[in-house]
Amino acid sequence: MTPPRKLAGAAILALMLVGGLFMWAGNPYLWIRLTASKADSQNLTMGQAAFILVAIAITGFVMVKVLAVLNGLYAKAMGGSDDVTVRMPWNQSMRDGRTTGRTTSALDVVMVVSVSVALVAAAIWFFFFATYV
Incomplete structure (x- = not known):
């Protein structure tokens, strides 16, 4: 595979990660x-709450x-092919010689990473910064 x-x-994976983070954290905030x-x-009125939910x-x-x-x-x-070679720890064999036969796409990995980062950021904000607002 060539360097370009x-x-x-x-670059596309980075853009996908930013998009995933926006979907989970930036979208509701916006x-x-x-x-x-x-x-x-x-x-907050009921109309505003409904608008927020529909817009999200x-x-x-x-x-x-x-x-x-x-x-x-x-x-x-x-x-x-959008398949990536990522072996999740829960998919590894105890003997470590068998393959699971499952493929993981780049979007799967990006979504797991973006949800994890959004949850950690929300927890940090909640426990350390929400009390000062």
């Missing part, structure tokens, strides 16, 4: 912040489609 293909694949800035009072769902759906397109671009950049 590896560089393009790495709509809550936007709704709060347009509110007349500090009390629609933006999440769009992000899923964007990530699927990026996964396709990654497959083209890497020579037609």
Whole structure:
């Protein structure tokens, strides 16, 4: 594999990771912040809550489609396959000689990493910074 293909694949993976992080952390923050800035009072109305939920769902759906397109671009950049060689610890054999026969796509790995990072960031914010707001 040529270095430009590896560089393009790495750039697409980084973009997928940013998109995944936005989907889990940035998307809710964006709509809550936007709704709060347009509110007349500090009390949340039922209409505002419904708007936030619908907007998060629609933006999440769009992000899923964007990530699927990026996964396709990654497959083209890497020579037609989006399979990555990642053996999860729970898929390893006790004898370590057998293969599981399961393939893992780049999008699977990106989504697991982005959800993990978003959960850790939310926990850090909750336990260390939320008390000062």
